[in-house]
Amino acid sequence: MTKKIRVLIAKPGLDGHDRGAKVVARALRDAGMEVIYTGLHQTADQIIASAIQEDVDVIGLSLLSGAHMTLFLDVAKLMNTNDLTDVLLIGGGIIPQEDVPALKKAGIDEIFGPGTPVDDIVTYIKKNVKR
Amino acid sequence: MTDLTTKVLTGDPHAIARLITHVENQDPQAITAMKTLYPHTGRAHVVGVTGVMGSGKSSLLYELAQSYRKLGKKIGIIAIDPTSPFSGGALLGDRIRMTELSTDPGVFIRSMGTRGALGGLTNAVYDVVDILDAAGMDLIIIETVGVGQDEVEIVKVADTTIVVTVPGLGDAVQTIKAGLMEIADIFVVNKADRPGIEQTIAELQSLVDLDGDRDWKTPIVPTSAKEHKGIDSLIDNIKQHTTFIHQTHLYEDRRRIRYEAELFELIRKRVISYVLDDEKLKNQVETCLQKICGREQDPYTAADEILNALLK
Numbered sequence: 001m002t003k004k005i006r007v008l009i010a011k012p013g014l015d016g017h018d019r020g021a022k023v024v025a026r027a028l029r030d031a032g033m034e035v036i037y038t039g040l041h042q043t044a045d046q047i048i049a050s051a052i053q054e055d056v057d058v059i060g061l062s063l064l065s066g067a068h069m070t071l072f073l074d075v076a077k078l079m080n081t082n083d084l085t086d087v088l089l090i091g092g093g094i095i096p097q098e099d100v101p102a103l104k105k106a107g108i109d110e111i112f113g114p115g116t117p118v119d120d121i122v123t124y125i126k127k128n129v130k131r
Numbered sequence: 132m133t134d135l136t137t138k139v140l141t142g143d144p145h146a147i148a149r150l151i152t153h154v155e156n157q158d159p160q161a162i163t164a165m166k167t168l169y170p171h172t173g174r175a176h177v178v179g180v181t182g183v184m185g186s187g188k189s190s191l192l193y194e195l196a197q198s199y200r201k202l203g204k205k206i207g208i209i210a211i212d213p214t215s216p217f218s219g220g221a222l223l224g225d226r227i228r229m230t231e232l233s234t235d236p237g238v239f240i241r242s243m244g245t246r247g248a249l250g251g252l253t254n255a256v257y258d259v260v261d262i263l264d265a266a267g268m269d270l271i272i273i274e275t276v277g278v279g280q281d282e283v284e285i286v287k288v289a290d291t292t293i294v295v296t297v298p299g300l301g302d303a304v305q306t307i308k309a310g311l312m313e314i315a316d317i318f319v320v321n322k323a324d325r326p327g328i329e330q331t332i333a334e335l336q337s338l339v340d341l342d343g344d345r346d347w348k349t350p351i352v353p354t355s356a357k358e359h360k361g362i363d364s365l366i367d368n369i370k371q372h373t374t375f376i377h378q379t380h381l382y383e384d385r386r387r388i389r390y391e392a393e394l395f396e397l398i399r400k401r402v403i404s405y406v407l408d409d410e411k412l413k414n415q416v417e418t419c420l421q422k423i424c425g426r427e428q429d430p431y432t433a434a435d436e437i438l439n440a441l442l443k
Contacts, residue, residue: 002156002157002246003156004155004156004219004220004244004246006152025222026222028220029215029218029220029221029222030215030218030220031218031220032218032219032220033220034214034220034221034223034242034244035220035221035222035223036223036224036226036242037222037223037224037226037227038226038227038230038233039224039226039227039230041230042230043234045233045234046230046233046234049144049233049234050226050233050240052144052145052148053144053147053148053233053239053240053241054148054241054242055148055149055151055152083145
């Protein structure tokens with residue numbers, strides 16, 4: 001048996017900057033993971049449908065527009081209703097520190113802000129995948 | 132496990148996705164499931180889409196899927212991208228071109244890494260085709276990795292193989308002459324909105340004309356995924372090819388080739404794991420390896436010895 005960690009990297013909402021998402025995607029690839037990159041402007045429904053079909057272990061959201069309190073929460077909610085509770089949900093981008101507790105309370109497992117070494121994300125995922 | 136297969140048969144995306152994971156990871160429970168599903172397969176038409184990287188395979192596939200959806204067909208898509216030979220990881224980016232299809236309940240898309248397989252496919256692709264088939268898909272479209280000259284494994288699994296090229300590659304026609312040229316049931320010249328399209332079509336036509344005595348004349352279809360052009364013609368050609376292979380036994384011949392490849396691969400795998408699971412045989416392999424490395428024995432004699440021991 002050769003289990004590989006599969007990660008969906010998605011950009012919800014309307015911001016068009018995916019440099020950070022691509023850097024993270026590449027780092028996870030180099031750590032031996034299979035990364036499904038969905039591209040820009042994803043709705044929460046599209047992210048959930050992709051996560052189900054791809055049977056991922058992790059959903060990683062990247063957002064720089066400031067709409068995280070709406071869009072991250074939408075994804076977290078839909079994960080619950082779609083029976084994706086064994087999937088790790090992480091986020092990154094421009095997320096003010098004061099929003100982090102509320103996001104975590106709503107079901108986002110971890111937030112990685114600007115300047116996070118990519119190795120930290122790799123280590124976190126390897127340690128925390130739920131299945 | 133029976134629960135999982137029952138759900139696959141009803142088309143439940145969670146179950147389909149999970150079983151594909153088991154198959155990819157070579158989880159032993161996948162074998163039981165595949166045995167159960169097998170009687171429910173053989174209904175879907177399998178279309179392979181291959182071609183050089185950057186030729187627009189994903190965008191074309193998106194257009195194709197959209198049009199088939201309008202005809203009411205349920206579609207399974209297998210999109211393959213390369214696995215890194217260094218890290219074992221992969222960046223699977225084919226969904227980027229297919230975003231609009233994600234939430235369509237009549238479409239199931241799975242991105243897969245090659246995981247060390249050569250030839251443009253992945254080893255699990257045969258089982259994944261069967262899973263999507265059993266789940267009720269009318270059409271299964273496989274997108275290979277971007278290929279060069281010799282990645283022609285797709286013919287072993289596809290009923291209809293589409294080779295995609297683009298104008299302006301200069302020696303594109305040269306590149307596809309030997310390997311890819313022979314496997315095309317349909318040629319698509321994508322990005323037909325670009326300059327040089329007439330010349331590319333003419334060059335392909337002259338190559339196709341050399342196969343004068345074949346029953347199936349490989350059609351050349353110009354398309355522009357960007358401008359949504361040529362897709363209806365492509366669908367029409369796929370339909371004609373489907374009719375052709377069913378009328379001429381080619382369909383049965385191809386399925387036989389596919390299952391022969393699959394059966395031989397399974398036998399090979401089983402024999403090797405049988406040898407490695409047996410303590411005595413495993414030791415013999417080790418001894419032989421040492422002798423081979425020390426130039427005391429050749430690999431052919433060693434293989435014969437091990438097989439003889441196995442058969443006793």
